[in-house]
Every structure is written in structure tokens, then in C-alpha cells.
Amino acid sequence: MGIPLISALRRLDRRWLLNHPVLWIIRLHWMIYFWLLGLALISLIAMILPVSLPSVNFLNAYFWAAVALAGMALSPWVYLQARLAPQLRQNSRGRTAVYLLAGYLFIFGIYVAWPYTFVRIIEARISSKISESEFRSDMQTFEKSIKNNNINSTENRRLALKYRNISQINAANLGDVYFGLLNTLHRVSVIKGGGGVVAQNSYDRWVVVPQIVLLLALLLRSLQVSGMKSLITTLLFVAAFCITMILYTDSSRFDDVFFEGTIFLFLIGIYAAFRAPSLKTKNALFVVGINIFTLLLAWMPCLPLLFSDETFGLDRLYFKLFSLGVVILFAVAPWAQRRYLALQAKPS
Amino acid sequence: MALPSPAIDLAEEIRSLIQGDDLSRAAKRLLDYTRQFSGQRDIVNSAIVLTGELRSLQRDIRKFGESSERRSQLNVLAHRILEILDEVENPPEDPPLPEPPAPPRPRAVPQILKLEDPSQSGKPGSHEEANSEQGLTSFEEARRKFAEERKKVDPPPTAALEARGLRKSYRGGFTLSSIDLALRPGEITGLVGVNASGKTTLLRILAGELAADGGDLAYPLLCPEGLDWGRIRSQIAYVPQHSPRWYGILEENLYLHAALRQLTGRANEDEVEFVLHRLGLETYRKARWHEISSGFQMRFELAKALVGQPRLLILDEPLAPLDINTQQVFLQDLRDIANSSSNPLPIILSSQHIYEVEAIADSILFLDKGEVIFSGALDKLYRERQESTYELTSPSGKTSLLEQLKLVGVIEVEHTGLTYLVSVPPTITGHEVLSCLLKAHIEIRYFRDISNSSRKFFKGRGE
Numbered sequence: 001m002g003i004p005l006i007s008a009l010r011r012l013d014r015r016w017l018l019n020h021p022v023l024w025i026i027r028l029h030w031m032i033y034f035w036l037l038g039l040a041l042i043s044l045i046a047m048i049l050p051v052s053l054p055s056v057n058f059l060n061a062y063f064w065a066a067v068a069l070a071g072m073a074l075s076p077w078v079y080l081q082a083r084l085a086p087q088l089r090q091n092s093r094g095r096t097a098v099y100l101l102a103g104y105l106f107i108f109g110i111y112v113a114w115p116y117t118f119v120r121i122i123e124a125r126i127s128s129k130i131s132e133s134e135f136r137s138d139m140q141t142f143e144k145s146i147k148n149n150n151i152n153s154t155e156n157r158r159l160a161l162k163y164r165n166i167s168q169i170n171a172a173n174l175g176d177v178y179f180g181l182l183n184t185l186h187r188v189s190v191i192k193g194g195g196g197v198v199a200q201n202s203y204d205r206w207v208v209v210p211q212i213v214l215l216l217a218l219l220l221r222s223l224q225v226s227g228m229k230s231l232i233t234t235l236l237f238v239a240a241f242c243i244t245m246i247l248y249t250d251s252s253r254f255d256d257v258f259f260e261g262t263i264f265l266f267l268i269g270i271y272a273a274f275r276a277p278s279l280k281t282k283n284a285l286f287v288v289g290i291n292i293f294t295l296l297l298a299w300m301p302c303l304p305l306l307f308s309d310e311t312f313g314l315d316r317l318y319f320k321l322f323s324l325g326v327v328i329l330f331a332v333a334p335w336a337q338r339r340y341l342a343l344q345a346k347p348s
Numbered sequence: 349m350a351l352p353s354p355a356i357d358l359a360e361e362i363r364s365l366i367q368g369d370d371l372s373r374a375a376k377r378l379l380d381y382t383r384q385f386s387g388q389r390d391i392v393n394s395a396i397v398l399t400g401e402l403r404s405l406q407r408d409i410r411k412f413g414e415s416s417e418r419r420s421q422l423n424v425l426a427h428r429i430l431e432i433l434d435e436v437e438n439p440p441e442d443p444p445l446p447e448p449p450a451p452p453r454p455r456a457v458p459q460i461l462k463l464e465d466p467s468q469s470g471k472p473g474s475h476e477e478a479n480s481e482q483g484l485t486s487f488e489e490a491r492r493k494f495a496e497e498r499k500k501v502d503p504p505p506t507a508a509l510e511a512r513g514l515r516k517s518y519r520g521g522f523t524l525s526s527i528d529l530a531l532r533p534g535e536i537t538g539l540v541g542v543n544a545s546g547k548t549t550l551l552r553i554l555a556g557e558l559a560a561d562g563g564d565l566a567y568p569l570l571c572p573e574g575l576d577w578g579r580i581r582s583q584i585a586y587v588p589q590h591s592p593r594w595y596g597i598l599e600e601n602l603y604l605h606a607a608l609r610q611l612t613g614r615a616n617e618d619e620v621e622f623v624l625h626r627l628g629l630e631t632y633r634k635a636r637w638h639e640i641s642s643g644f645q646m647r648f649e650l651a652k653a654l655v656g657q658p659r660l661l662i663l664d665e666p667l668a669p670l671d672i673n674t675q676q677v678f679l680q681d682l683r684d685i686a687n688s689s690s691n692p693l694p695i696i697l698s699s700q701h702i703y704e705v706e707a708i709a710d711s712i713l714f715l716d717k718g719e720v721i722f723s724g725a726l727d728k729l730y731r732e733r734q735e736s737t738y739e740l741t742s743p744s745g746k747t748s749l750l751e752q753l754k755l756v757g758v759i760e761v762e763h764t765g766l767t768y769l770v771s772v773p774p775t776i777t778g779h780e781v782l783s784c785l786l787k788a789h790i791e792i793r794y795f796r797d798i799s800n801s802s803r804k805f806f807k808g809r810g811e
Binding site: 017018019020021024025080083084087088 | 595
């Protein structure tokens with residue numbers, strides 16, 4: 001069985017190539033097609049992900065993971081545009097630039113819908129985990145404990161566990177209730193309104209940092225990569241990495257999994273990259289290794305912090321080290337790329 | 349409907365090519381012929397299909413050798429070429445006439461005879477005489493003679509490009525100074541010179557890739573109303589020496605380029621199909637850039653330039669990546685493109701393959717350190733020469749050559765590393781120089797008269 005609609009798309013492709021070069025360069029038809037497929041996939045993932053009430057804390061991570069996925073889906077397209085669009089300079093019509101810009105905005109616009117759709121579905125599912133009456137009851141119990149100065153009561157501990165990691169809850173008519181026991185980095189507000197638990201977008205800005213680094217690294221690889229094989233490997237790796245992270249985010253140990261996984265993959269990457277010269281054939285493993293190595297280079301300065309217990313309290317230092325890592329990434333990646341090409345060129 | 353004179357000439361050329369068993373070129377010229385003179389898509393497509401079949405058959409012959417079956421297939425294709433010619437010459441929509449006894453078709457009539465004297469058209473007997481009188485052995489010589497004759501009759505066409513006093517300076521000290529140039533449809537201008545003489549700079553200025561510091565640059569044929577740069581630019585095809593790589597399938601790039609030049613739909617397909625077959629690239633149409641050699645990359649660059657139906661073609665060192673056989677074919681194609689009746693193109697190309705370029709160029713522009721050393725036709729170079737120059741190789745040393753050539757009044761002998769450049773008074777012929785050396789038992793391995801070649805300008809230049 002072939003890919004659905006593929007023959008119709010190919011006919012359209014030919015038609016636009018011959019008659020509407022700007023649309024063809026933008027690859028509008030293919031981008032809409034893959035956007036729909038991706039939307040279906042991302043909705044499916046959002047519906048099967050295991051979620052519970054505390055998952056509301058990870059909406060932030062879910063959102064940025066989906067942004068990363070959208071970025072990955074767009075990066076080959078950006079790569080293509082960077083190479084095809086300059087040909088339009090020969091086309092003197094002023095409308096060309098307008099069409100091109102409109103096309104780009106449209107593509108970016110529809111792909112932004114991925115993370116929002118993803119998060120909205122998860123929000124709805126989290127919301128359905130607890131009824132309005134149950135939530136009110138819990139909040140009242142909790143408020144009573146605070147009033148009675150009995151914050152460490154058994155009931156309170158049970159509630160703390162139930163709503164673990166939710167640091168601030170604004171329960172509509174009950175005023176602000178704080179889970180002061182939970183000393184967590186997450187600052188996700190949850191409002192109990194008429195429709196259940198709703199997350200506010202008070203995303204933790206520090207959580208964004210690794211995602212930005214990931215996207216930067218991906219962009220860098222997209223621009224430097226010499227062959228589609230290498231690029232696809234990078235994309236597959238990042239996709240697998242992000243999906244793994246998404247599947248693990250239902251745990252309160254998201255950060256641990258994320259960073260430990262990163263370190264682990266980085267070490268594998270280093271091994272593969274430096275082991276590669278002695279390999280007789282530069283196989284897929286090597287390609288994967290060198291890509292991981294390049295991608296995760298930005299985390300390198302953070303390694304000592306990640307290994308220490310005090311890491312997570314040192315947000316600002318961590319951020320600075322990440323910035324340093326990005327600089328190293330930009331400085332070292334070209335060298336790694338040349339080394340990679342040299343290795344590829346070397347007769348086996 | 350009477351066909352115009354160029355159509356008759358081209359048809360005769362094709363017939364003579366068939367008689368000379370040069371079917372490859374006959375098929376190429378048939379493509380030109382049908383496109384320029386038939387005006388019917390079906391006939392052009394028949395020629396395209398035929399060209400494809402011929403190439404396929406020739407590949408088989410190269411691979412498996414020539415058998416009687418393949419030979420007969422070649423004959424069939426040759427007949428089909430003639431049939432297509434007949435179809436164009438006698439279109440079926442003509443009212444049916446009682447069939448008169450067909451006069452014998454003049455076969456393999458050398459084109460030069462008709463061209464030398466257009467009034468002699470259709471008189472094969474006198475052609476042969478003329479041919480033997482002129483001593484013309486090569487078809488290219490005949491073609492050039494024809495072009496010269498035609499120039500005498502026709503007024504010079506409007507220039508596609510006119511440059512006066514073009515200047516460009518770089519901070520590094522290089523200056524391109526006061527370039528005057530006119531490129532007319534149907535003319536090929538060869539741009540030659542040592543390295544770093546300003547060839548690429550000049551071509552880039554002409555193509556609009558680089559702004560000149562001063563001087564006038566006009567494109568009267570491309571935009572008679574003034575300087576609408578967008579319109580002009582869309583009619584110029586510039587092929588740089590180092591082309592950026594193409595992405596995706598090669599034929600898609602050609603379709604895209606044609607579409608960007610407002611050639612859409614079926615016209616786009618027809619144009620790409622024609623150019624692919626005309627340049628012999630149809631085999632590689634589905635390939636990707638990195639899968640073809642640099643020679644084919646250059647030929648695809650030419651194809652890309654042509655599918656846009658430009659009115660000015662600028663090529664920077666196109667021969668560099670081509671082997672010697674491909675160079676000949678490439679240059680012959682350029683000559684055909686320039687000579688097209690329907691869209692005669694002005695072409696300017698830079699090259700270090702001087703002799704090859706000179707073989708097809710109507711005029712030469714020689715640059716050195718940004719200055720024009722010579723500009724004009726090669727015969728002008730010969731007429732105005734102060735000395736005759738010969739290029740030769742010999743195992744003998746410079747001293748012995750000089751010693752011997754004193755007998756013919758040698759002016760200078762320069763050793764260029766591999767060859768010697770011998771300058772003698774203009775009255776001394778090559779025969780005399782050669783005789784003088786051979787009499788002294790000096791071994792001569794290579795000898796060439798470069799008195800009418802820009803090669804002699806390289807003397808004493810360069811590093």
C-alpha cells in the first residue's frame with residue numbers, strides 16, 4: 001500500500017513546478033501534507049501519553065518538546081529554502097518576494113499549531129483526571145490544615161503527594177493556596193475554574209534553555225551538514241531523544257531523566273566520535289555517534305554541575321555555562337564536520 | 349510556402365552530414381532545423397524522439413559493437429531524418445498538387461558554395477568547382493566564410509550590449525580600465541588573457557553581478573526603452589566558472605529555471621526537452637548534481653542558461669572542465685546557438701583554450717592587467733601584424749634554434765617552458781621557417797602558425 005494521496009501530490013508537484021515556481025520552491029503542498037500527518041501523530045501521542053494530575057507541571061516541557069519537533073520537521077525545509085530561494089533573485093517581479101514571504105509565514109504559522117494542539121489535548125486530559133467537587137474538597141481540606149496550623153498532618157501529606165510538585169494552586173473562590181512543603185523549581189500555576197484544572201503559561205524560563213540549545217544545535221547541523229544521510233540521522237536522533245523525554249515526563253523526575261540521559265548520550269557520542277577513525281567502515285553507528293557528539297557539545301561545560309548535588313539550585317550559573325557551551329558548539333562543530341568529512345573520504 | 353534561405357542552407361547541411369555519416373550532428377542540426385523553421389510541436393517532438401533513439405543506439409554500438417542489425421537501424425534513422433526534413437519542406441497542409449517528377453535532390457552539397465554566392469543556390473555543379481577553387485576542406489571554414497559574406501550584405505544588427513570606457517578598481521590594486529565592447533546577435537566574442545587579467549571581473553560587470561566604477565553600459569537590444577534592470581537581467585544568462593551546486597533532480601532544476609523565466613506549462617516542458625536532447629544530456633536528466641562529472645555539470649549549466657531563452661549568453665571559462673572531445677562538441681553547439689535564425693545569440697566566453705575558442709569566435713578581446721591589448725576579429729590581427737609568430741616544440745635548445753633561424757631574420761625566440769615562440773618578419777612564411785630548421789636537421793615535434801592567434805600576446809606575460 002502506497003502513501004495516501006502521494007500520486008495526487010506528485011501531479012500537483014509537477015504542475016506547480018511547471019507553472020508556479022514560487023509555490024513549488026516553498027513546497028507548500030508537501031508541507032501541508034506533512035503538517036496534517038504530523039498533527040494527527042502529535043494528537044495521537046497526546047492522547048496516549050500517561051498523564052496524572054501532577055503532569056500539569058510538565059505542560060511547559062510538553063510544549064517545548066513539541067516546538068522542538070516542529071523545528072525538526074521544518075529544518076530540512078529551511079535547509080532546502082536556503083538553497084532554492086536565492087534562485088528567485090533572477091525573477092524580477094516584485095510580487096515574487098511577497099508570495100515567498102506569505103508562503104513562509106503560512107508554513108511557520110501552521111507548524112506552530114503543533115505544540116499548541118499537543119498541550120491543549122494534554123491539558124484537557126489532565127483536567128478530566130479530577131472532578132470539580134473533588135478538587136474543591138481537597139482545597140478546603142488543605143485550607144483548613146493551614147488555618148489550624150497543622151500543615152504536616154497526614155491528610156496534608158496525602159494531598160501533597162496527590163498534587164505533588166504543584167507549587168501554587170489558585171483555587172477559584174478559595175483564595176491562593178500554597179503547597180509550601182514542596183520545594184520545587186517548577187512554578188506552574190493551576191487555576192480551578194468552571195471547567196476543571198487549567199494550566200497557566202507561567203513556564204519556567206530555565207527549562208527553555210536546553211530546548212533552545214537543542215534547536216540551535218539542530219540549526220547548526222542543518223547548515224553545516226554535507227549530506228542528507230547525516231542530516232536525517234541527526235533528525236532521527238533528536239526526534240527519538242525528544243520522544244523519549246516526552247514519554248518520561250510523567251515522572252516527577254523529568255529533570256533527572258533529561259540531564260542524566262543527556263550525559264549518557266553525550267558520553268556515547270564522545271566514544272563513537274573518537275572511536276570512529278579506527279573503524280574499518282564508517283557505518284551508521286559512526287554517523288549517529290558523530291551527530292550526537294556535535295549536538296550535545298553545548299552541554300559539556302555543565303557536566304561538573306550536573307554531577308554535583310547542588311546543580312539544580314544554580315540556575316544562573318547553569319545558564320551561563322550553557323551559553324558557553326553554545327559558543328563552543330559553534331566553534332568546534334565546523335572542526336568536527338571537517339573531521340567527519342575527512343573520515344568519510346578516507347578509504348576504508 | 350517557400351522556406352527562407354537559412355532553412356535551405358541548414359537542410360543542405362543536414363543532408364551533407366548524413367552523407368558524411370555524421371548522424372549525431374545531423375540529428376542535432378535537425379533539432380535546430382525543426383525548431384527554427386517548422387513551427388509545429390509534433391515535428392519538433394519527432395526530431396527529439398529520433399535524437400533520443402539515435403543516442404540510445406549509439407550507446408549500444410559503443411557497448412556491444414556495430415552489427416549489421418544496428419547498422420540497418422542507423423540507416424532507418426538516417427531516412428527518418430530525411431523524412432522529417434521533407435515534412436518541413438513540404439508541409440501536408442499545402443493544397444494537393446499533381447505530382448511532377450521530383451527533381452533529384454542535391455545531396456551533400458557543401459554549404460560554402462551556396463553561402464559564397466547566394467545567387468548560385470541550387471546549382472550543385474558550380475558549387476563543387478567553387479569548393480575546389482577555394483581549397484576549402486573544412487565545413488567550419490565554409491561556415492565562417494558564409495558568416496563573413498553575410499556580414500558584408502546585411503547591416504550590423506543592433507548590439508545586445510554596448511560598453512564604453514568601463515572601469516573597475518579593487519583595493520588590492522587591480523584596475524580594469526577603459527573597456528569598449530559591443531556584443532551583437534550571432535557573434536561570439538572570445539575573452540582571453542593571462543590569469544588575473546580581469547576577465548571574470550569584466551564578465552561579471554556585463555552580467556550585472558558587479559557594479560562598474562565608471563563608464564557606460566547599455567543593452568539596446570534587451571531593453572530599447574532605457575535601463576529597466578529587472579527586464580535586462582532576465583534576458584542575460586551568466587554561467588560562472590564555479591557554479592553553485594544544484595539541489596534535487598537535474599531536470600527539475602531546468603523546469604524551475606524555465607518557469608522562473610515565465611516559460612510555463614507545455615512550453616516549459618518542450619523547451620527543457622529540446623535543450624536536453626540538443627545538448628545530449630537526456631541520459632542524465634534524472635541524476636543529481638554530485639552524480640555527474642564536472643564536464644557534464646558545465647553542460648547542464650549551459651542547458652540551464654538556454655532554457656531561459658536568453659538574449660545574451662555570458663560564459664566564464666566553460667571549457668575548463670571539459671575533455672578535448674567534449675570541448676569540440678560544446679563549442680560547436682555554441683556556434684550553432686549563436687547562428688540560430690530564430691534567436692541569434694550574442695555570446696561572450698572567457699577561456700584559456702585559445703585555439704579552440706579562436707576556431708569559433710568572431711572576435712577576440714585580449715586583456716592584460718585589466719587593459720585591452722587587442723580587440724577585434726582575428727583577420728585584423730593578421731593584417732596588422734608587425735611580425736609573424738610561430739609556436740614550436742623541439743628537443744633542440746634555444747641557442748641552436750636562434751643560430752639557425754638567423755637565416756630567416758629571426759627577431760626573437762622565447763622559451764615558454766614547453767614550447768618556443770619564434771618571431772620573424774611578417775614576410776617570412778611558416779614554410780620557410782620550417783624548411784630552415786629541417787635543413788639543419790633540427791627535430792620539430794610540433795609547429796603552429798600563431799600570427800593570427802591571440803596566443804602570441806601571451807609572450808612575455810604572466811608570471
